[in-house]
Structure formats: C-alpha cells, structure tokens
Amino acid sequence: MASKASGRWLVLAIPYLWLLALFLIPFLIVFKISLSQDAIAQPPYFPTFDLAEGWTTFKEAFSELSFENYGYVLSWDNEFIEAYGSSLWIAGVSTLLLLLVGYPIAYGMARAPKSIRPTLLMLVILPFWTSFLIRVYAWIGILSPEGLLNQLLFALGIVDRDSPLQILATDTAVYIGIVYSYLPFMILPLYSALEKMDETLLEAAADLGCPPLIAFWKITWPLSLPGVFAGCLLCFIPAVGEFVIPDLLGGSDTLMIGKVLWTEFSVNRSWTVSSAVAVLLLMVLVIPIVFYQNIQAREVEGR
Amino acid sequence: MRKGLSWFNVTSITLGFAFLYIPIILLVIYSFNASRMVTVWAGFSTHWYVQLFQNQQLLDAAWVTLRVAFLTATVATVLGTLAAIALTRYGRFFGRTLFSGMVYAPLVMPEVITGLSLLLLFVAIDIDRGFWTITLAHITFTLCFVSVVVQSRLVTFDRSLEEAALDLGCPPFKTFFVVTLPIILPAVISGWMLAFTLSLDDLVIASFTTGPGATTLPMRIYSQVRLGVTPEINAACTILIGIVTVVVIVASIMTKRQEIEREKAERLAAAG
Numbered sequence: 001m002a003s004k005a006s007g008r009w010l011v012l013a014i015p016y017l018w019l020l021a022l023f024l025i026p027f028l029i030v031f032k033i034s035l036s037q038d039a040i041a042q043p044p045y046f047p048t049f050d051l052a053e054g055w056t057t058f059k060e061a062f063s064e065l066s067f068e069n070y071g072y073v074l075s076w077d078n079e080f081i082e083a084y085g086s087s088l089w090i091a092g093v094s095t096l097l098l099l100l101v102g103y104p105i106a107y108g109m110a111r112a113p114k115s116i117r118p119t120l121l122m123l124v125i126l127p128f129w130t131s132f133l134i135r136v137y138a139w140i141g142i143l144s145p146e147g148l149l150n151q152l153l154f155a156l157g158i159v160d161r162d163s164p165l166q167i168l169a170t171d172t173a174v175y176i177g178i179v180y181s182y183l184p185f186m187i188l189p190l191y192s193a194l195e196k197m198d199e200t201l202l203e204a205a206a207d208l209g210c211p212p213l214i215a216f217w218k219i220t221w222p223l224s225l226p227g228v229f230a231g232c233l234l235c236f237i238p239a240v241g242e243f244v245i246p247d248l249l250g251g252s253d254t255l256m257i258g259k260v261l262w263t264e265f266s267v268n269r270s271w272t273v274s275s276a277v278a279v280l281l282l283m284v285l286v287i288p289i290v291f292y293q294n295i296q297a298r299e300v301e302g303r
Numbered sequence: 304m305r306k307g308l309s310w311f312n313v314t315s316i317t318l319g320f321a322f323l324y325i326p327i328i329l330l331v332i333y334s335f336n337a338s339r340m341v342t343v344w345a346g347f348s349t350h351w352y353v354q355l356f357q358n359q360q361l362l363d364a365a366w367v368t369l370r371v372a373f374l375t376a377t378v379a380t381v382l383g384t385l386a387a388i389a390l391t392r393y394g395r396f397f398g399r400t401l402f403s404g405m406v407y408a409p410l411v412m413p414e415v416i417t418g419l420s421l422l423l424l425f426v427a428i429d430i431d432r433g434f435w436t437i438t439l440a441h442i443t444f445t446l447c448f449v450s451v452v453v454q455s456r457l458v459t460f461d462r463s464l465e466e467a468a469l470d471l472g473c474p475p476f477k478t479f480f481v482v483t484l485p486i487i488l489p490a491v492i493s494g495w496m497l498a499f500t501l502s503l504d505d506l507v508i509a510s511f512t513t514g515p516g517a518t519t520l521p522m523r524i525y526s527q528v529r530l531g532v533t534p535e536i537n538a539a540c541t542i543l544i545g546i547v548t549v550v551v552i553v554a555s556i557m558t559k560r561q562e563i564e565r566e567k568a569e570r571l572a573a574a575g
Contacts, residue, residue, distance in 0.1 A: 007475055012393065012402075015386035015446065019405040022443040026420035029427055101322070104315035111312050120316065122555060127323050129547050131504050133521050134540040137528050138326035141333065146340075148329060183323065233411075241413025243507055248528065258415045265419065275423070278416045289411065 034275035069276035087257040091239035094178040095232050098186040106190035128184040143168040169251035177245040186231040193227025334537035351538040364523040375441040376499035383449025391457040409447045418511030432514030440512040441502045449494035456490035
C-alpha cells in the first residue's frame with residue numbers, strides 16, 4: 001500500500017515540479033525584472049535574493065521595486081500604447097475575417113456525407129502539420145509586386161504592368177497571413193459544434209414554413225455559438241502576440257506588440273521594459289479568457 | 304431547397320480548400336523551377352535540391368532541429384501523460400488549481416512571453432544557452448499539448464478494466480503498463496507526434512532560448528527568407544512538406560487499423 005501511495009505521489013510530483021521550475025518561476029522572474037530599475041537589471045542580470053538572510057532580503061527586495069517601467073510603457077507619448085491598440089485591432093479584424101471565411105467551410109463540412117467527413121477533416125488539419133513559417137513564406141511569393149498574383153492580374157489585363165498591386169508590406173498582407181495560418185483553429189471548433197447539431201430541428205422549421213435563411217439565423221447560429229466563441233478565442237489570443245507574420249508580410253509601419261517586445265529586448269536591450277511589456281500583454285489577454293470562462297460556466301449552469 | 308444548400312456547401316468547401324492548398328502547391332511547383340525568379344518559369348530542374356544538399360549550414364540546422372524535436376517529443380510525452388493521469392484520476396489534491404492552470408496556460412500564452420521568461424530564467428541561473436536550453440524550453444511548452452490529447456482519451460476510458468486488474472492482485476505499476484497504456488496508446492502516439500511537429504516548427508521560443516552554436520532550421524530559414532525569396536528554401540520546404548504528409552498519412556492509416564482491430568476484439572469479447 002505504501003508503494004501505491006508513493007507511486008501516486010511521483011506521478012504528480014514529476015510534472016508538477018517541472019512546470020514550477022520552468023513555467024511559474026520564469027514568469028515570476030519576468031515579473032520581478034519588470035519591477036526593477038534598468039541599472040540593476042542590466043544584462044547580465046543576477047537575482048539579488050539571498051535566502052540565508054531571510055526576511056531582510058525580502059524587505060530590501062521589496063523596497064527596490066519600482067513601477068517606473070510600467071509608467072514608461074503606459075505613458076501616452078510612446079509607441080507601446082499604439083502597438084497594444086493596433087495589435088488588438090489587427091487581431092480583432094483577423095478574427096472576424098476568420099469567422100466569415102471559416103464558418104461556410106465548417107458548415108459545408110458538417111453537412112457533407114458522413115463517409116467523406118473524416119477525409120475533409122484530415123485535409124483541414126494537414127496544413128497545420130506543415131511548418132507555419134513555410135506557409136507564411138509561401139505568401140511572399142504570391143503577394144510581392146512581381147509575385148504570382150500580380151503575374152496573373154497582368155496576364156488577365158486587370159492590372160497594368162507598370163503599376164502592380166502593392167499588397168506585400170501592408171496590413172492587408174498581415175490579415176491574409178493570419179487568416180491563412182489560423183484557419184484550421186477556426187474551422188475545427190466550428191465544425192465540432194455544427195456537426196453535433198440535430199438536423200431534425202431544421203426539418204421541423206422547414207415543415208412549419210420557415211425560410212432557410214431565417215432558420216439558419218434562429219436555429220443553427222445560436223446552436224453553434226459555443227464553437228464560435230471557442231474558435232474566436234483560439235484565433236484572437238495568439239494573433240495579438242503574433243510576431244512572425246507582421247515581420248515577414250507587414251510593412252515597416254505595421255505595429256504589433258510582439259514585434260515591439262522583440263525589438264525592445266534584442267535591439268534596445270532593455271530587459272526591464274520588455275518584461276513590463278510582457279506582463280501588460282498577458283494582462284490584456286487574461287480579460288477575454290475570463291470572459292470566455294464566464295460564458296462557459298453560465299452554459300454549464302444552464303443545462 | 305435541399306439542392307440549393309448543397310450547392311452552397313460544395314462551393315464553400317471547394318473555395319476553402321483551394322485557399323488552404325494553392326499557396327503550398329505553388330511553393331512545391333516553384334521549387335522545381337530552373338530560374339531564380341519566381342516570375343519566370345524556365346523549365347523543370349532539380350538544381351535547387353542539389354544546391355540544398357551542398358548547403359552545410361542548412362543541413363547542420365536540420366540535424367540540430369531533428370535532435371531537439373526527438374528528445375522534446377519523448378520527454379514531453381512522458382511528462383504530459385503523467386500530468387494527464389494526475390488531472391483525470393486524482394480528484395482533489397493540494398495545489399490542483401495551480402497545477403491545472405500551469406498545464407493549460409502555455410496553450411494560450413503568446414510565444415514571445417514564454418520565450419522571454421525562459422531566457423531570463425536561464426540567464427538568472429547562469430547556464431550556457433544552446434541545444435539543451437532549447438530542448439528544455441520545447442519540452443515545457445509541448446507537454447501541455449500532449450497532456451490535453453491524452454486526457455481526452457483517459458476520460459472516455461472504461462475504468463473497470465483497471466479496477467479488475469487491481470482486484471486480481473496486479474500491482475499498480477504493472478497495471479498501468481499492461482492495461483492502461485495499451486488502451487491510451489493511440490493518444491500517446493498522437494501526442495508524441497504533435498510535440499514533435501510543434502518543436503520542429505517553433506521559431507520564436509527557440510530564438511529566445513538559443514545560444515551560439517545551436518541554430519535550428521526555422522531560425523536559418525527565417526534569416527534567409529528575410530533577405531528575399533530563394534529557391535533553395537523552396538526546395539527545403541518541399542522536402543519538409545513531403546515528410547510531414549507521408550508521416551501524417553501513415554499515422555492516420557495506422558490509427559484507423561488499430562481502431563478496427565480494437566472494435567473487432569471488443570465485439571469478440573462481448574460475444575464470448
């Protein structure tokens with residue numbers, strides 16, 4: 001019996017300790033550095049904790065805390081606020097576009113014959129298994145001024161050869177990149193919500209004389225809302241922190257917080273400010289998660 | 304009305320899949336282009352593949368990436384499976400909320416934050432950054448994905464099988480390997496594959512946690528891509544796409560066959 005208990009204890013302790021050491025503690029370090037002043041936190045940074053001295057070190061460490069970095073990041077005259085705003089905007093617009101593009105696909109899949117559904121599902125997941133970087137890179141060849149899209153438009157005579165469409169290095173390219181890369185994340189939850197739906201409800205509505213569009217709006221859409229929320233959250237949160245897509249497809253004026261954090265960290269080498277940017281970014285993201293959990297909790301209660 | 308709807312469905316599926324696949328197909332086609340330009344098709348050529356296999360830097364990066372991914376997937380699968388067992392079987396325990404929070408948080412945590420925090424940890428404890436720090440970082444963020452996949456299998460699992468084994472005097476450790484593991488194996492394997500591809504694919508976390516001497520393939524591709532389109536990268540990408548496609552198709556056939564076998568066995572057991 002003793003061995004059973006110790007086995008149980010080990011199963012829990014191994015992943016627990018791993019996550020404490022490599023997930024929680026690193027984050028606490030970020031938090032601590034975000035409250036330090038640059039002079040003490042200039043790289044290489046060493047924590048000043050000396051546990052042997054006990055309480056006094058804690059008190060000392062506490063007195064050293066400074067909210068200067070947050071003040072700096074949150075002051076109106078710098079690019080950080082703008083970057084947070086434009087990240088939220090780009091992520092929001094992309095999520096909306098994803099919903100518009102993904103919903104018909106998920107709907108079509110859920111209404112497809114049962115025998116081909118697994119194949120369709122697999123075809124949606126397959127691009128997700130190929131490298132994200134490759135998929136973003138593929139769009140450079142398509143969207144650049146001498147790229148394939150412009151070639152096609154030249155050949156069709158829609159666009160003049162001397163003035164190709166400038167899509168690469170604009171926000172449009174960033175939207176295309178995000179929609180393309182995140183589409184499976186939107187389709188899968190929508191599909192699983194739509195697939196579960198009882199089709200006899202629609203038949204009943206049709207029998208009672210309800211036109212299909214109204215039936216969709218009154219029956220299908222509300223029933224798919226859990227999938228809509230899950231899909232939007234799955235796309236919105238990583239999109240806010242996105243760094244690779246705006247860097248490769250966006251222009252120099254495309255401002256996103258992930259890119260700003262990277263620049264602040266690797267070019268300006270200000271570890272304290274980038275830590276503060278990270279903490280604030282996380283706080284911005286916690287809001288939609290809490291919101292979503294509330295909705296879910298309410299749903300569970302409703303049942 | 305029925306007909307109109309299905310016409311709509313066919314169109315949306317076709318357009319959606321065209322959107323998903325055309326960029327990838329174009330990339331593959333242009334990796335065989337003789338010309339350096341994307342704009343001109345100068346005939347079929349495997350020139351860029353030859354060039355690729357002479358690019359020592361890219362090959363070194365690919366080797367580092369594969370080693371990291373293999374180690375990551377293996378350790379993350381063990382840790383993730385343990386975490387899944389603890390979360391589905393242990394009921395309440397001290398610090399459960401914290402534990403499940405830590406298991407799920409990396410799923411939604413932006414990569415820049417994970418990368419930054421791990422880098423600051425590695426600097427704080429002053430260890431040399433490179434192969435091992437990338438691997439530690441990758442294990443940490445992939446184990447959560449493994450745990451979610453394995454948990455979905457564990458919750459639908461018939462516990463009476465385990466209880467029967469325990470009642471018959473099988474030690475818990477052995478019960479796990481003889482009863483539990485074979486049943487959850489498909490989920491464990493797909494968790495391993497998920498961790499493997501996530502690690503292969505990761506650019507941001509690897510860039511933060513690496514040091515001199517360990518450059519992964521995505522980092523190498525990224526730095527070349529920023530300088531402009533090079534057909535060599537098209538060739539490298541095509542090979543990667545080919546490998547992934549084959550692995551995924553083989554895996555799905557295998558899991559399908561396993562499902563069928565299992566159903567057969569269950570039917571036999573029920574009949575017997």
